[in-house]
Amino acid sequence: MLNIALPTGRLGGQVYQVFKSIDYSCDDFTKDNRKLVLENKEKNFRFFLVKPADVAIYVEHGVADIGVAGKDILLETNPDVYELADLQVGKCKISVAAPKGFQNGAIAPLKVATKYVNIAKEYYASKGREIEVIQLSGSIELAPILGLSDVIVDIVETGTTLRENNLEVTADIMPISARLLANKASYKFKAKQIQEIVDAIQQSQLDQQKGVSQKQGGTP
Amino acid sequence: MNTQRNKINKELDQLAREIQALFQGRGYQYAPISRFEEYDLYVENKNFLASEHIISFMDMDGKLLALKPDITISIAKNLPATPLTAQQRLCYRDEVYRFSRENREYKVVEQIGVELMGQLDSFCNVEIVDLALDSLALISEDFILDLSHNGFAHQLLKSTGLSRRLEQEVLSAIYNKSTHELEEALATAALSQENQEDIVTLATLSSELLSTLPKVKGLIKNSTMEKYYTELRDIADALENSPHKNRVRLDFSAMGDLDYYNGIVLLGYVKESPTQILAGGRYDKLLERMEKTGGALGFAISLSQLSLSKPRPAFDFDVLALYPSDVNPAALLKALKTLYADNLRVRPEPDTSQLSTLDFTYKDIYYFNETTQTLEPQKGGEKSC
Numbered sequence: 001m002l003n004i005a006l007p008t009g010r011l012g013g014q015v016y017q018v019f020k021s022i023d024y025s026c027d028d029f030t031k032d033n034r035k036l037v038l039e040n041k042e043k044n045f046r047f048f049l050v051k052p053a054d055v056a057i058y059v060e061h062g063v064a065d066i067g068v069a070g071k072d073i074l075l076e077t078n079p080d081v082y083e084l085a086d087l088q089v090g091k092c093k094i095s096v097a098a099p100k101g102f103q104n105g106a107i108a109p110l111k112v113a114t115k116y117v118n119i120a121k122e123y124y125a126s127k128g129r130e131i132e133v134i135q136l137s138g139s140i141e142l143a144p145i146l147g148l149s150d151v152i153v154d155i156v157e158t159g160t161t162l163r164e165n166n167l168e169v170t171a172d173i174m175p176i177s178a179r180l181l182a183n184k185a186s187y188k189f190k191a192k193q194i195q196e197i198v199d200a201i202q203q204s205q206l207d208q209q210k211g212v213s214q215k216q217g218g219t220p
Numbered sequence: 221m222n223t224q225r226n227k228i229n230k231e232l233d234q235l236a237r238e239i240q241a242l243f244q245g246r247g248y249q250y251a252p253i254s255r256f257e258e259y260d261l262y263v264e265n266k267n268f269l270a271s272e273h274i275i276s277f278m279d280m281d282g283k284l285l286a287l288k289p290d291i292t293i294s295i296a297k298n299l300p301a302t303p304l305t306a307q308q309r310l311c312y313r314d315e316v317y318r319f320s321r322e323n324r325e326y327k328v329v330e331q332i333g334v335e336l337m338g339q340l341d342s343f344c345n346v347e348i349v350d351l352a353l354d355s356l357a358l359i360s361e362d363f364i365l366d367l368s369h370n371g372f373a374h375q376l377l378k379s380t381g382l383s384r385r386l387e388q389e390v391l392s393a394i395y396n397k398s399t400h401e402l403e404e405a406l407a408t409a410a411l412s413q414e415n416q417e418d419i420v421t422l423a424t425l426s427s428e429l430l431s432t433l434p435k436v437k438g439l440i441k442n443s444t445m446e447k448y449y450t451e452l453r454d455i456a457d458a459l460e461n462s463p464h465k466n467r468v469r470l471d472f473s474a475m476g477d478l479d480y481y482n483g484i485v486l487l488g489y490v491k492e493s494p495t496q497i498l499a500g501g502r503y504d505k506l507l508e509r510m511e512k513t514g515g516a517l518g519f520a521i522s523l524s525q526l527s528l529s530k531p532r533p534a535f536d537f538d539v540l541a542l543y544p545s546d547v548n549p550a551a552l553l554k555a556l557k558t559l560y561a562d563n564l565r566v567r568p569e570p571d572t573s574q575l576s577t578l579d580f581t582y583k584d585i586y587y588f589n590e591t592t593q594t595l596e597p598q599k600g601g602e603k604s605c
Contacts, residue, residue, distance in 0.1 A: 060322075062494020078321070080495070082473070086400040184496065185489045187397075188364040188469075191426070 002045040002193050005059055005067030007052035007178075014089040015068045015178055019047075022200035056081060056181060065186035066194055071176045072155060076116050082182040084198045088205055090178040092157040094119060096171040099144050102151065104170070113143030114153035123153070123173050141165045232527050236313060238358050239332050239521065246351055248311035248334050253294045255315075259284040265293055267479045268506050273319030275326055287317040292518060295335050296506050303513040304338035311335075313523075330527075333500070333520030337507070340515035345451055345484055345502070346458040348517045352486050352498055353464040355521060359497070360490035364467055366474035367429060367455070370481040370501070372436070372448040373472050376422055379441040380415040394423040397473050422472050429456045432470040451484065476501050486519055497525045536580040538564040541595050542571040543588035552588060555595040559586070 004019070006012050016029050026038035026047055039046040048067075050058055055069040056079040068087060072094055094116060104110065109130040114120045117135050124131045134149050141161055143149040155176065156162065156169060180201065182194055259276045266272055268290070275287040288294055291314055299308065313332040320327045334351065336344055349367065356363040373394075377387050386409050393402035402423050406416050418439050425432050433449075433456055440446050452470070459465040476485040481501040488498025500519025507516050539559055543552050552568070559566045567582060586595040 060494075082397040083401070084397055084399075182397075183494055185491075185494050188366070188489045189362065189491050 002066070002190060003048060003064045004045055005048045005050050005055045005064035007055050007068060007070075008049050009052060011052055011068075011070065011090045011178060012049060015087060016047075018087050018089060018201060018204070021204050022197065024197070053077075059181045059183050062183045062185060064183070065190055066180060066182045066197065068178050068180055071174075071179055072116060072119070074179060074181075075174075076118050078118075079181070080184065082184055082187055083179050084182050084194070085180040085201050087178040087180055087201065091175065092155050092177075093175045094153065094173040095156045095169045096123075096151050096153055096173065097141075097144075097156065097162050097167045098151040098170050100166055100168050102144075102170070104150075110151060111149040112151055112153055113140055113149035115140065116153055119173065120153040141167055232523060235359060235526065236332055236523055239355050240311070240313060242351070242354060242358065243311040243332075243334050246309075246347070248309045251295050251298070251310035251312050251335070253288070253291060253298075253312060253314055255288065256285045257288050257294055257297070259286040261293060261297060262286055262289065265506065265509060268293060268503075268509070271319045271321070273326070275317050289316050289318050291316060291331060291333065291520070292335060292503070292506065292516075296337070296510055296512065296516065299337060299507070299510075299512050301512060307336060307338040307340070307344070309334070309336055328524070330523040331520040332523055333518060335516065335518035337516045338514045340502075340517060342451070342454050344515075344517055346455055348500070348519065349455050349468070349484070349486065350458070350462065352488060352500065352519050353459075353462065353467065355519075356467075356488050356490060356498060357464060359521075359526065360492055362491035364469060364489045365464075365498070366469050366471045366487040366489070367452070368470065368472045368474040368485045369448050369452055369483060370475055370478055370485055371483050372439075372445055372452070373422060373475055374478055374482075375445045375448065376418060376439055376441065379445075380409075380411055380419065382409060382411070390419060390423075391475065391478070395473055395475060397423075397426075399424065426471040426473070427469060428466055429459070429468045429470045430465065436470065448483070455484070480505060483515075483517075488519075488521070493525055493528070495525060497522050533565075534581075535583045536565075537567040537582045539566045539584050539586050539595075539597075540575075540578075540582040541566050541568045541586045541588065542573070543568060544590065545570050545572055547588055547590070548593075551593045555588060555593060559595060 006015055019025065024040070024043065024045060026040050028035055028038045029047065036049045037046055048058065048064055052070060053073055055067040056073055056077055058064040059067040059081050060079040070090055074083065109132045110124070111134060112120050112124070112131045113134045113136050115135065115137055117133050120131065120133055134143065136143060140152045140154045143152055144167065145165060151170065153173065159169065162168060180198065187194055259274065262269060262274050271289070274289050276284055279285050291312055295310055295312070311334045315328050315330050317326055318329050336348060349365070353365055356365060377390060382390060386405055389405040390402060393405055402420065406419065421435060422439060425435060429452070433453060436449055436452060440449055459468060474485055474487040480503050482504050483502030485501035486498065487496045489496055498519055498521045502515065502517045504515045507514055541556060541559070556566060556568060567580065571587070585598045587598055589596050
C-alpha cells in the first residue's frame with residue numbers, strides 16, 4: 001500500500017486534480033466530509049490529508065511514502081527527502097513587500113517580519129544586508145502597518161492582500177510551486193510504483209503543454 | 221489501520237553483538253576512543269562534521285573539551301603521524317553527541333562501524349562493500365545498498381566546466397533526485413548538448429550495479445574517471461557470486477559531501493527504517509587534513525536509528541505478580557524465579573495496590589497462592605493504556 005500525504009486546503013484541491021489526472025483518485029475526496037484518510041484499495045494506495053506545513057514531516061519520517069508540499073516549506077525546513085517533480089500547481093512567489101514609498105536605509109538593521117525565517121536570512125545574507133528577523137505565524141501584512149517591522153517576506157500570489165493594505169512588492173526572492181516528495185527509504189523499496197507516478201505526472205504535464213501550444217498555434 | 225513499517229525483530233544488543241562479531245571475524249580490532257576530545261580538534265576539522273553545534277565544556281585545568289560528535293575524526297587523530305607500514309582495520313561501538321536539525325536539540329546517537337586506513341589497494345573497496353552488505357543482511361531480510369563514487373561524479377562535473385555556483389545547484393538536484401531542478405540549472409549553463417546529457421545520465425542512474433556499469437563507462441572523459449570506473453567494476457566483479465549482488469544499486473544521489481568523500485560512497489537502507497541506517501565511503505581528505513599519509517575507508521551503522529525501528533512491546537510486562545503483604549519472601553522469590561526462567565517480564569506488586577492507579581500495562585495477573593507457594597494465573601487480567 002502506497003501512502004500519499006496531501007496538503008489540506010486550496011492547494012490540496014489543486015494537487016488532488018493532478019493525481020486524478022493520472023488515475024489516482026478517491027471518490028471520498030470530493031465529498032463533503034471530514035475524513036483524513038482516504039483509501040483506494042483497487043489501486044493499492046491511500047491519501048492522508050495533513051496541514052501543508054506538515055506534509056514533509058510525514059514523508060521524512062516514512063509514515064507517508066510520498067507527499068506534496070510547497071517549495072517554500074522545503075526551503076524553510078530542508079527535510080531529508082527526495083524532491084521528484086514540480087507539479088506546476090500552487091504557483092506563487094516569495095517576495096519582499098513594504099509600505100508604499102518605504103525607503104530602504106542602508107545603515108540600521110532592516111526589521112523583517114516573516115514566517116520564513118531561514119529564507120529571509122539567506123536572501124538578505126546574499127545581499128550583504130544586516131537584518132533583524134521577527135518571526136510571525138500569520139497576518140504578516142499587519143507587521144509593517146503597525147510598525148512592528150520595516151518589510152515583510154511572504155508568499156505573494158495575486159498581490160490583492162498587499163494592495164488592500166497599502167503594501168507593495170519591492171523584490172521577488174523566488175518562484176514557488178507544489179513539489180512531489182518521496183521518503184528516501186520508500187523510494188528504494190517502492191521504486192517502481194513511485195517512479196510510475198512521477199513519469200505519469202510528467203507525461204500529463206507534457207500533454208497539457210502540447211494541448212496549450214496546439215491551441216495557441218490554431219492546430220486541431 | 222496500521223501504517224507502521226515492519227519492525228526490526230532482533231534484540232538490538234544481540235544484533236550489535238552479531239555485527240561486532242562479523243567485524244572481528246573480518247580482522248577488525250577494537251579502537252580505543254575517549255569520550256571527550258579537545259574542542260580544537262573539531263574547530264580544525266569542522267568541514268568534516270555534519271553540524272558545527274558541539275557540546276563543549278571546560279575541564280579542571282581550563283582546557284576546552286567537547287563531547288565527541290564524530291568517531292572517525294577521533295580514530296584518524298589517533299593514527300601515528302609516521303606513514304603506516306600496514307593497513308589498520310579498526311572497529312568501534314560508541315556514542316556520539318549530535319545536534320538534531322529537526323528538534324533543535326542534542327541527541328545521543330549510538331553507532332557501530334569500521335575504519336580501514338593506510339595504504340589502500342583495490343581489494344579494500346571490495347572488502348568494505350562486502351562487509352556493509354553482510355552487516356545489512358544481519359539486520360534485515362530486505363535491504364538496499366546505494367553505491368556511488370564522489371570522485372567519478374566530481375570529475376564529470378569538472379570536465380564540463382560548470383561554474384562553482386552551478387555545480388552546487390547541479391549537485392543539489394542530483395542529491396534530491398530533482399530532474400526538474402537539474403533541467404533549470406542546466407538551462408542557465410552554457411554547456412554542450414553532450415555535456416548536458418552526460419550530467420542527466422549521471423543524475424538519473426538508479427539501478428543494479430552490474431546492469432548500470434555500461435552507462436557509467438559511457439561517461440568516462442579522462443584517465444582519472446577510467447580509474448574510478450575500474451574501482452566500481454572491481455566491486456561488481458567481486459560481487460558476481462554474492463547472494464546480495466542484486467541489492468547493490470548504483471545511484472549518484474547517494475553522493476556524499478565532496479569536501480569529505482573522494483571515492484566510493486555507501487548508503488544502506490533496510491525496509492524497516494524510514495531513513496538510511498548505514499553511511500560511509502572513502503575519505504582520504506580527512507587524513508590529508510591531519511597531515512597523515514594513506515587512504516581511509518569505512519562505514520557506520522546507526523544503532524539508535526535501528527532502535528527507533530524496533531517494535532514497542534504490546535505490554536510493559538507479561539505478568540503482574542500480586543502477593544500478600546505478609547508473604548514469605550523466600551517462597552515468593554522462588555515462585556518468581558520459575559516465571560523468570562520462562563523469559564517472562566514480571567512485575568511484582570503487593571496485592572494491596574490499587575490496580576487502576578498502576579502506570580504500566582501488563583498481559584496477565586498472577587496471584588501468589590500461599591497454600592501451594594506458587595504464582596498462579598488469573599485469566600482476564602489484561603490492562604492496556
